[in-house]
Amino acid sequence: MKRKKMSELGEIGAIRRILRVLEPVIPEKPCLPIEDDVQAFDDCKLAVKIDGYSERMSRYPWERMSDWGWRAVTGPVSDLSAKGYKAIEMVYSLGVPKDEDIRRIEELVFGIREALKSYGVQFLGGDLNSSSGEIWIDVAIVGKLISTSPVPRSGAKPGDKVYTTLVNGYGKPGLLYKLYQTASWKNASPRLLRFRPSAVTSFPKIISAISVSSAIDSSDGLAKSLKLLAESSGVSIEIKKLPISNHMRAVLKKYEVGIEEATLFGGEEYEVIFTTKEPQDRVIQACNNERIKCVEIGEVLNGSGEVLYKGKKIAGIGWDHFISP
Missing domain, CATH: 3.90.650.10 (PurM-like C-terminal domain)
Incomplete structure (x- = not known):
C-alpha cells in the first residue's frame, strides 16, 4: 500500500485501509456492515461500541472533567441508540500520567458515573494504565436490541x-x-x-x-x-x-x-x-x-x-x- 500520513487520510480513510488488513478475520455476513458505527453479534441481539478520547483532542480547556466523562459515555450510547439498541453494560481503559492529580481523575470518573446512572448502564470494570503526557480513555459499551431490527446507515433509498x-x-x-x-x-x-x-x-x-x-x-x-x-x-x-x-x-x-x-x-x-x-x-x-x-x-x-x-x-x-x- 502507498505510504501516507494519517493527516492525509483522515479518520475514515485510515479506517478503510485498516479494514483491508483485517478482512480475513471479518465475519462473512455481519449483522451490520463492518464500517457502521456499531457491530452486532449473537443473531443481532447484542451489539458493542467502543470510542476513544484523548484529553488534548477531545476536552475543551474550559470543560469540567466531569462533563468530559459524561460525553465519553454519551458517544457510544448514542451510536447504539441510533441502531436500535439499549446500552446495558460498560467497561473502560484509562491512561493517566504518573504526575497527574488524582482529584482530576476522580472528577472524570464522577461524570462517567453520572452518565451511567442516567442511561441505566452497569459498570463491569476496567483497566488503568500509565500514559505519557495526557489523560486518555477508551469506553466500550454493550447494548441489547430493543427495536424490531437493527438499522444500518446503508439503507437509504431515493424518495426517502x-x-x-x-x-x-x-x-x-x-x-x-x-x-x-x-x-x-x-x-x-x-x-x-x-x-x-x-x-x-x-x-x-x-x-x-x-x-x-x-x-x-x-x-x-x-x-x-x-x-x-x-x-x-x-x-x-x-x-x-x-x-x-x-x-x-x-x-x-x-x-x-x-x-x-x-x-x-x-x-x-x-x-x-x-x-x-x-x-x-x-x-x-x-x-x-x-x-x-x-x-x-x-x-x-x-x-x-x-x-x-x-x-x-x-x-x-x-x-x-x-x-x-
Missing part, C-alpha cells in the same frame, strides 16, 4: 425523506468550536460554554413504530454524517432545511459565527439522523409519542454519495481526530 431528532439541537457545538479556535471563549459566559448533550435513548422505540431505512448518530457533524449515510447507501442527499432554532440563530449572529457553518460543520450534537418513506404526520407522531422533537430536513436522491444544499454540493467534513485542529 431525511429527518433529524432535536434533543440537544444544532448550532451550539459549532459555536463552541469556533470560540475555541479563535480563543474567544475566554470572554464568553460560563453558561454559554456549559454543554452536556444527552443521547436519544428512546430512538429504538421510533424504529419499532415506523419503517426507518437508515440511521446514523450526528456527533461527527451534520454534513459529515449525511455524507457517510449517502456514501454507505449509494445515494445522494439534498438538504432543504437547516435544523436550527431562532434562538440559536440569534446567538450565532451575536458572536458573528455563520449559521450554515455552525449547523452543517459542527459536531458533538448526538442527535439521530434517519431516513424513511413514511408520511410526515406518522413520523412526527412517532417522535411525539416518545417526547422527542423531529424535523424533516431533506430528501434522498439518486446519486453516488453527494450532499447538496441550495443546489450545490457541499463538503462532507466534520470532526476528524487526524485533521481537525
Whole structure:
C-alpha cells in the first residue's frame, strides 16, 4: 500500500485501509456492515461500541472533567441508540500520567458515573494504565436490541425523506468550536460554554413504530454524517432545511459565527439522523409519542454519495481526530 500520513487520510480513510488488513478475520455476513458505527453479534441481539478520547483532542480547556466523562459515555450510547439498541453494560481503559492529580481523575470518573446512572448502564470494570503526557480513555459499551431490527446507515433509498431528532439541537457545538479556535471563549459566559448533550435513548422505540431505512448518530457533524449515510447507501442527499432554532440563530449572529457553518460543520450534537418513506404526520407522531422533537430536513436522491444544499454540493467534513485542529 502507498505510504501516507494519517493527516492525509483522515479518520475514515485510515479506517478503510485498516479494514483491508483485517478482512480475513471479518465475519462473512455481519449483522451490520463492518464500517457502521456499531457491530452486532449473537443473531443481532447484542451489539458493542467502543470510542476513544484523548484529553488534548477531545476536552475543551474550559470543560469540567466531569462533563468530559459524561460525553465519553454519551458517544457510544448514542451510536447504539441510533441502531436500535439499549446500552446495558460498560467497561473502560484509562491512561493517566504518573504526575497527574488524582482529584482530576476522580472528577472524570464522577461524570462517567453520572452518565451511567442516567442511561441505566452497569459498570463491569476496567483497566488503568500509565500514559505519557495526557489523560486518555477508551469506553466500550454493550447494548441489547430493543427495536424490531437493527438499522444500518446503508439503507437509504431515493424518495426517502431525511429527518433529524432535536434533543440537544444544532448550532451550539459549532459555536463552541469556533470560540475555541479563535480563543474567544475566554470572554464568553460560563453558561454559554456549559454543554452536556444527552443521547436519544428512546430512538429504538421510533424504529419499532415506523419503517426507518437508515440511521446514523450526528456527533461527527451534520454534513459529515449525511455524507457517510449517502456514501454507505449509494445515494445522494439534498438538504432543504437547516435544523436550527431562532434562538440559536440569534446567538450565532451575536458572536458573528455563520449559521450554515455552525449547523452543517459542527459536531458533538448526538442527535439521530434517519431516513424513511413514511408520511410526515406518522413520523412526527412517532417522535411525539416518545417526547422527542423531529424535523424533516431533506430528501434522498439518486446519486453516488453527494450532499447538496441550495443546489450545490457541499463538503462532507466534520470532526476528524487526524485533521481537525
